[in-house]
Amino acid sequence: MVNQMAGSTAETLIAEDPLAVFCSAVTGDLSLLAMLHDIEPEEKLLSALRSEGFSTSLGLRLKSDEGQKSLAFFDETLRALPEDIGTETLDQLAADYASIYLNYGINASPEESVWIDEENLICQDSMFQVRSCYERHGLGVEDWRIRPDDHLVIQLRFLQFLFEKNPDLEVVREVAHFMDEHLLRWLMQFSNRVANRCDTPYFAGLSLVTAYYCEELRDLLANILDEPRPTSEEIEERMKPKRQVESVPVSFMPGMGPAV
Structure with a gap:
């Protein structure tokens, strides 16, 4: 009875609150995208994506030409998989997954x-910056040596976590700032390189869909907040390390001016 009442209340809130509807849809999308980047594709997963249609499973409908093209490409890639997805196809995908996410081939x-x-080193300032974002919410990675805090999957999961919170404009603003200062500073570069260098159209499509999805999501957050997106130059200026200026005592020697 308690579960039924809780579910009914949640459905009522979502029906009455457009922001809750939006956050709920995006939560599901981010969960799906994070999962697809997280694991090697398996036959059951690929069959489900193919039968259901990836683009129609998203709660957020992409409107940009680039977003729609990336979705169409990924859908076509899934439809082109063999009817019986066998070992050969799975081995090709597993090798490509390893080349992207494990050995950086x-x-x-x-x-x-x-x-x-x-x-271009791992585990630098960015990792500690995103770690601070997680810690403010009592979150942390299981083992940063295996998968650092600034990994794509973990950043997507963190955004999912924020959207799952009680949706309000402050949460939306925090998501926007995190995307500006972290995920969107590098995601498109990563996705384009994967698309141009990977061996399978599956990961090319997934990488591009993820990048264009996040770009359009950020545009929608700007509309919700009624705040324009900062330029890349403004973001880089904001993220520059702050110089610490220390006062240096002035010493004097007889017959000479001040020396530092």
Whole structure:
């Protein structure tokens, strides 16, 4: 009875609150995208995506030309899979997954630091910045040595977590800031490189859909907040390390002016 009452209340709230409807739809989409980047594709998953139609399963309908083209490409890729998805297809996808997410064989790291750091190193300032964002909500990664805090999957999961909270404009603003300062600073570069270098159209389509989805999501947040998106230059200026200016004592020597 308690569960039935809770479900009824949630449905009533969603029906009455457009922001709740939006957040609920985006939560489901982010969960799906994170899962697809998280694991090697399996036969059951691929068959479900093919039969249901990926683009129609999204709660957020992409409107941009690039977004629609990426969805059409990914849908066609799924339809083109063999009727009986056998070992050969799964092995090809597993090898491509490993090349992208495990051994970086195509030089397209799914970790933010590699794209932001001047020396393209992992586990740099970006990782600690996103870790601070997680810690404010009592969250943390299981093992940053295996999958660092700034990994694509974890950033998508964090956005999912925020959208699952009681939706209000402050949550929306926090999501917007996190996307500006972290995910969207590197996601399109990652996705384009994957699309150009990976061996299977599956991961090319998935990477592009993810990037264009997140771009359109951010545009919608700007509309909800009635606040324009900051430019890339404004974001980079905002994220520059703040210099610490220390006062240096002035010393004097007989017959000389001040020396520092």
